[in-house]
Amino acid sequence: MTVRIDPTRCRGHAICALFFADGVELDQWGFGRVLDDSADSSRLLRKARRAAAACPNGAFIVSEHSTPAARPVHTG
Amino acid sequence: MTTSPDLLAPRPTHAADLRTGPGASAFPVRIDRLGGTGALLLSGPSATDGSEGLVGHATRWGPLPAHDGARVRTLLRDSRLDGRGGAGFPVARKVETALLAPGRPVLIVNASESEPASRKDRTLCRHRPHLVLDGASLLARALGADEVVLHSHRIGGSPSGPLSLAIVERVRAGLEDPAWHLSEGPDRYVAGESSAVASFVDGGEARPRFTTRPLAVDGPSGRPTVVSNAETVVQLAVAARIGAVAWNSLGAPSSPGPRLVTLAGAVPRPGLVLELTGPGTIGDLLTAEGLGAPPAAVLVGGFAGTWVRGDEAWQTPFSRESLQCVGASPGCGLLGVLPHDACPLVETARIVRYLAGESAGQCGSCVAGLPRLAGAMDALAAGTARRRGLARMDALADTVLGSGACAHPDGVVLLVRSALRVFRDDVVRHLAGGPCRAADHPPVLPVPDARPTPTTGGDAWR
The missing domain is CATH 3.10.20.600 (Ubiquitin-like (UB roll))
Incomplete structure (x- = not known):
């Protein structure tokens, strides 16, 4: 299981930080960043799923696969 | 072609790139420009001769080798060809990733060259279009792709012109090529980023996408998508002619190829x-x-x-x-x-201001952070910044770093950090005594005027 915040959708509502407090850090504008992207205990996973359901922009993503995050790179 | 026998010698095993001392490279250093006798990729007609036609190209390089996909993949592995768009990712790994993923791979050759001062990709497309198309054709074989998208920015003198003329020549000559598609997207800095290009080619906006899996696994179309820089495919076309080992040895011991x-x-x-x-x-x-x-x-x-x-x-x-x-x-x-008489902080501030405007406007801390970083850099350049401002700038850089869907904010942070590190003496002088005398120096680097980020919707990103 992997937890991510899609920064293109995050609008800084910070609701994820209420539900997933241990795993999310908010910056000075309230945009969230996931501290540890593996939600491996069932307790953490429950919290992550709640955060995902509460995010008004669908930016908080809990995915079943655990592929490392891809950072798009310049090619041209 | 200017290969000489020593190019075929085995590579030294030392990783030292310097030419003196133990482990010195046996390979001569050659530097030349378009048409020069010391060049390989850029050998042939000079810059004033325009685009090299198919006849001239085939005479100098011979026909495109009839490698099948497996042989091209071996060539990619043995040559250790690295992507030349910026990230330097091994092309062989990208191709193998795409082949393991479900679906027929999409191949996009990226000739966007979004870097305002860079000229290598447009030089290749304009003057050596058949090397670009040869390389694209080979990479398509490696991927089992029967079509290739050639993408560039919508600008005056775009690479599409010379590429389309070269395609006509190849079709007339009956070359066994994939189907070619020319694509032109918006002329914005981040629009050349690979996920932005893939998104545009798929009919979306040319803005970087947040992805949880590499494009080579799962592109915007749902198919594995390989985006490869124009120079990268030219290197492949040349490596196919001279062989993986010879091509590889034309670099530094730690860095393959020309x-x-x-x-x-x-x-x-x-x-x-x-x-x-x-x-x-x-x-x-x-x-x-x-x-x-x-x-x-x-x-x-x-x-x-x-x-x-x-x-x-x-x-x-x-x-x-x-x-x-x-x-x-x-x-x-x-x-x-x-030069020694220009102000490095003024130059850096101009670049940061430009890059701040080139945000895609999608990720909060890029939208909020980059203009503030640009403001802080402007103040430093103008000599109005205080020590406290410098500390705030560092904290801001920390916030912005790694916050985006793409590496755009990271690039700005790296630039700013390197400026503060390398030009420490200038920073101290600017903090103490206002702007330096060099502040009136005419601009050195060709930084375009900063533009505001276009709003979402509309057709600015189409």
């Missing part, structure tokens, strides 16, 4: 593209263009690159490993030369 570099700033001919074979230093490249002594500093790798002190850059081989030792990376191959 490299293309664009010079900008305080050089006799800004915008000139040079080809480097062998373990040449930045000093060698600048000497070849008539510089007699190290400049104040060199911006290495692009606008979102790294400043390196001139004397340090002068002795550093232009290879991935050696540049890493001075905190830099080849990036798009740009070398921006800063």
Whole structure:
């Protein structure tokens, strides 16, 4: 299981930080960043799923696969 | 072609790129420009001769080798060809990833060259279009793709023109090529980023996408998508002709193959593209263009690159490993030369202001952070910043770093950090005594005027 915040959708509502407090850090504008992207205990996973359901922009993503995050790179 | 017998010698096992001392490379350093006899990729007609036609191309290089997909993949592995768009990712791994993923792969050759001062990709497309198409054709075979999208920015003199003429020649000659599709997207800095290009080609906006899996696994179309820089495929076309080992040995011991570099700033001919074979230093490249002594500093790798002190850059081989030792990376191959009488902070501030406007406007901390970073850099350049401001700038950089869906904010942070590190003395002077005398120096690097980020919706990103 992997937890991510899609920064293109995050609008800084910070609701994820209420539900997933241990795993999310908010910056000075309230945009969230996931501290540890593996939600491996069932307790953490429950919290992550709640955060995902509460995010008004669908930016908080809990995915079943655990592929490392891809950072798009310049090619041209 | 200017290969000589020593190019076929085995590669030295040492990782040292420097030419003196133990482990010195046996390969000669050659630096030349379009049409020069010391060039390989850029050999052939000179810059004034325009686009090289199919007949001339085939006469010089022979026909495109009839390698099947497996043989091209072996060539990619053995040559260790690295992507030349900036990230330097091994092409063989990208291809193998795409082949393991479900679906027929999509191949996009990226000739966007979004870096405003870089000229290598458009030089190749304009003057050697058949090398670009040869390489694209080979990469398509490696992927089992029967069509290729050739993408560039919608600008005057876009690579699409010469490429489309070359395609007509190839179709008439009945070459066994994939189906070609020309694509032109918006002329914005981040629109050339690979996920932005893939999104545009799929009918979406040319803005970077947040992805949880690499494009080569799962592109916007749902199919594995390989985006490869134009120079990268040209390198493949050349490697197919001379062989993986010979091609590989034309680089520095730690860095495979020849490299293309664009010079900008305080050089006799800004915008000139040079080809480097062998373990040449930045000093060698600048000497070849008539510089007699190290400049104040060199911006290495692009606008979102790294400043390196001139004397340090002068002795550093232009290879991935050696540049890493001075905190830099080849990036798009740009070398921006800063003279001793210009203000490095003013130059950096202009770049940061431009890059801030080039955000795609999608990620909060890029939208909020980059203009503030630009403001802080402006204040520092103008001599109105205080020490406290400098500390805030550092915290801001921390916030912005790694916050985006793409690496755009990271690039700006790396540029700013390298400026604060390399130009520490200038920073101290600016904090103490207002702007320096060099602040009135005419602009050195060709930084376009900053533009505001277009709003979402509309057709600015289409």
